[in-house]
Structures are given as C-alpha cells and as structure tokens.
Amino acid sequence: MTSQSPRIYTYKITFEEVPYYYYGVHKEKKFDEYYMGSPYTNKWCWELYTPKKQILQFFDFTDEGWLKANKIEKRLIRPFYNTDKWCLNENCGGNFSLKISRETGEKHKKFGIGVCGRSPEKMSEDGRKGGLMIKELKLGIFALTPEKKTERSRKAGLKNKKNNTGIFSLITEQLRENAKKSHEVNRKNNTGIFSLTTEQLSENAKKTNRQKWMCLETGYVSNAGGLSHYQKVRGIDTSKRKRIE
Numbered sequence: 001m002t003s004q005s006p007r008i009y010t011y012k013i014t015f016e017e018v019p020y021y022y023y024g025v026h027k028e029k030k031f032d033e034y035y036m037g038s039p040y041t042n043k044w045c046w047e048l049y050t051p052k053k054q055i056l057q058f059f060d061f062t063d064e065g066w067l068k069a070n071k072i073e074k075r076l077i078r079p080f081y082n083t084d085k086w087c088l089n090e091n092c093g094g095n096f097s098l099k100i101s102r103e104t105g106e107k108h109k110k111f112g113i114g115v116c117g118r119s120p121e122k123m124s125e126d127g128r129k130g131g132l133m134i135k136e137l138k139l140g141i142f143a144l145t146p147e148k149k150t151e152r153s154r155k156a157g158l159k160n161k162k163n164n165t166g167i168f169s170l171i172t173e174q175l176r177e178n179a180k181k182s183h184e185v186n187r188k189n190n191t192g193i194f195s196l197t198t199e200q201l202s203e204n205a206k207k208t209n210r211q212k213w214m215c216l217e218t219g220y221v222s223n224a225g226g227l228s229h230y231q232k233v234r235g236i237d238t239s240k241r242k243r244i245e
Contacts, residue, residue, distance in 0.1 A: 004031045005031060005061060006027070006028035006029060006030055006033075006061060007028050007031065007032075007058055007059075007061060008026070008027045008028070008058065008066055008069050009025070009026060009055050009056070009057060009058045009059065009069065010023070010025050010055075010057050010059075010069055010072050010076065011025070011026060011037070011053050011054060011056055012024075012053070012054045012056055012076075013036065013037045013051050013052065013053055013054075013088075014051070014052050014054070015045065015049040015050060015051055015052070016049065016050040016052065017049045017050060018045075019086045020042075020045050020049070020086050020087075020088050021086060021087060021088065022037055022042070022045075022087070022088040022089055023073060023076040023077050023089055024037050024038070024073065025069045025070055025072075025073040027061075027066060027069075035053075036051050036053055037051070037053070039088065040090070041090045042088040045088060056076070057069075057072060059072075074092055077089045077092045146243055147242065150241075150242075153239075154239040157239060158239070208223065208224060209223050209225075210223075211223055211224055211243060211245070212243070212244050212245045213227045213241045213242065213243050213244065214243075214244050215227060215230065215231060215236065215240065215241055216241060216242055217236050217240055218234075218236070221244065
C-alpha cells in the first residue's frame, strides 16, 4: 500500500448553517476522491445547506478493515439514533429509524404490499407452515426439553404475576370473555381442539394421563391433573413440579 492508495474511513458530516449532523463509513475507489456521504431520506439537507466532512478514523484497506469500520460506525450512531432530532442517520446496523418504519408501514398499508397484501387466511397458512418447519428442524421452542419448557413457563408466570402483566393484568370477567372469544374463533375456523378427531382427542388424553409428575416439595407422584389437585389442596405452588416419565 502506498501513500496514494484508496482508503477506508469513518466520517462525520456537519453543516455550516444548521446543527444537523450525519455519521458514515466510506471505502474509496481511488485515493482522496470527493465524497460527502450518501444520504437517501435526508438528502434535502445536503441540497439546502453547506456540508463539511471530518474524517474520524482510517482503517486497513482489507475485508477485516471494512468490517471494523462498519462496527465503529454503528458505535458512533447508536447513542444518538432515534433520540437526537439533529442526527440525520435513519439506519443503524440494519435497523431503521422510527420515522422510516412508520412511513414504510403506512405505505404498505395504503398500497396493499408486504404483510398488508396478505389475507388473514394466507398469514395463518404461512404461520402454520413455518411452525411445522421449525418443529421438523427442532428449532426455537422445539429444541427445548419438556423440563426446560416447564422451567421457562414457570419463570415467565412468576414474572407476570409479580409485575401484574399478562393474564394477571386481567380481571376474571375479561379472562372469561377472552376464553369465550377464542373458543368461538376455533370452532368457526375448525382450529385448536376442533381440528382434532374424537380418536385424536382420546389419544391425547391418554398420553396426558400416562405422564407422571412429582411434587418438588413432598415427592408425591401423580399425573398432571392429579398433582395439581394435590398441591392446591395443600397450598403448594403448582409450578413446583417435575416430569419424571
């Protein structure tokens, strides 16, 4: 590399007339080429005011140097992104500003594109296919053991109870109304338990009854329903259980 070789650097653009500013990263095609940023959404500011560029840091002209420069750019933008009205950056590490996200959402809704161009039935079908794929590949929640799922559910339940969030933020009447609506939707769309045959329901019930759970306080063993009754009668937290078979 010579003193006239192309460079990689992070920079800051300011304007003589106003306090707006913009951070960026640039990889030169030739040494010291004229470059004043490549704004898209806020290009008006460059056209209306007088921009000035300050080079902040140079990096090795390599793939590693380019990755490092991009990482530094994100670090420069992040403290001001979506918080400082004078910051012109509308993107930070692939995340778009609230303004851009809102405008994009309104555009999609108006023209019926993106997720707004899909019917509820299509979204439901895509979600079902995605769920089956995740299950087949054993990703996400399907990568967890039954014990791990139970533990996560227990922690989430305790957190919601403590913070009065989730179902704990609802009164009894609201819970009943939500359950009623969910029941009616499932019956209408033939989903949930209504998508199962009598034989399937019977088999699922048998599988549940064959499961054995142990109370972590007393060591008592029963099926899920039996253990719940046992613990409630004795004032034991029903989350204190472990599946043993």
